Amino acid sequence: MDCRLLNEKSRVFHNADPYAVSDYVNQHVGSHCIRLPQSGRPEASLSHRTFGSLDLCRISYGGSVRVTSPALETIYHLQILLQGHCLWRGRGEEHYFTPGELLLINPDDPVDLTYSGDCEKFIVKLPATFLDRACSENHWRRPVDGIRFGARHDLRQLDGFVNLLGLVCEEAESAQPLAQVQEQYARIIATKLLGLLANNVGREELGESCRSFERIAQYIEDNLKQDIGLQQLAEVVRMSPRSLYALFERNAGTTPKHYIRSKKLEKVHACLIDPTAKVRNVTEVALDYGFLHLGRFSESYKSTFGELPSDTLRRRES
Template identity: 70%
Template sequence: MDSRLLSERSSVFERADPYAVSDYVNQHVGAHGIRLPAVGHPQASLSHRQFASLDLCRISYGGAVRVTSPALETIYHLQILLRGHCLWRGYKQEHYFAPGELLLINPDDPVDLTYSDDCEKFILKLPTALLESICDEQRWQRPGQGVRFLENRYQLQELEGFTGLLAMVCQEAESGVPLPRVQEHYAQIVGSKLLTLMKTNVSRESLSGQAASFERILDYIEHNLKQDICSEFLAQQASMSLRSLYALFERHVGTTPKHYIRQKKLERVRACLGDPSCSVRNITELALDYGFLHLGRFSESYRLQFGELPSDTLKRRG
């Protein structure tokens, strides 16, 4: 996992003074202060890339450094532990993060972290404006006080496909020719995935105030194919039980909601690949746009449904 999240090409500091690294972090990643151990001479390393409105950072301090900050104010920090361990202290609680665990820090959360000597992290910095714009674009209701993640600790493996998405973002960030529009496209996908994969105070658009008709449910799916629509969420928005939703789909289309949504996503991708007027930079970008984070599974599902690979459809476009 960690080898795909920024390479040596993004190196800014290598075995450097931790205070110099901290000053750089204050400028680019988030305001904070550090406290070094009383003995020893830790050597810090840092890799960094700006990517549209995101910042990608890989950092190690080389010692048991304590990092504190009153609050991040206008940014969110997503921190993935790659090596070692990190002690997080919150209000009346604390947690030792192990490799593969993820910490989500809200803008109003105070920061109190202690790195182990061998600790290394990948940090994704997201501005509040990005998540707000995604909510507004999708017509999701967000509280006036701002978007807030309600749980701050996750196992990375719980967030299906998210590691692969971050790896693609890092690869795109390190590409020789940066394309601003493509970068912004990826940034929107990252923000959207976080809002749908994690628990937040955002309320997505409701289907109706009372039990929705099947046609209304299908129309909702059709207009939200780029979003992650799980069966539980669909049932909640349709004001019916999960069992009733499954029975509705079985009666009308002979399949499950999940399978139906996947079919419709694949059909939309196929339509785009075959339409010369539809701007498609590459198949990977289009697949990500419709939530297919596992590209191997996407290609196989596409082949099973249409009898050919996505590349075959694109070639016929002419």
């Protein structure tokens, strides 16, 4: 498989204790537990880069390790087999993944994987909010219960996708990474996944309903620092509040209030990860986007992005 998917520049562990590698993965890539073979001493290796809102990881445990997790909750895991094989068990099915195959784990999917001794993987951690945003930007219909992908995919049928990931890794390992470029790449990955992989998103042709939603989405984007009310939005597209709720349900799978709140959170997150943005502290940015109850804001932020806003800002400054 493609050797450009992270190299020695991103090496964090080499021939290390698998439990130390597992602890690192829990902090940066996704919550899980590992079970090692009863005999032998596997030596694990891991490369890792944070890339905007994504985490890129190349990992091998060096032994027949079982990896389990009840669910990933707010993230999707895109896993590409580079070598060896991996037994996946999910929802009454089993499959041995081999090089050239892609496993996509949804946020609410239980994880049950057994690595072969020579198994090596490349993993992309993608926040659910990025896929929701891609749906909105492309005017696709997001299912009310969330976006779901099939688990198994053949990389040969995903035109140019591995090359895209190779470019992302090169950018992640560049000497002068640009936050704006990283976020654009992340958005492209989300859109490519929705466009190439089997999923439950509706992609009907753009109709009058979608055009109305497009106008509202742009209005919200242009006025995110304002207190946007329901009546205000209804006047933008000249419809009743009841019809407005139906419009959001069809095109975003949520309510106007929740949609606006999500967009505000995304803007705060973009500010906190952008090293070129002038940010003195989290409170200032939160208040700027109308989050007056800072405790509730921090809870919503962590639920959406998997970490506290102060942790995001701290990572940017480190």
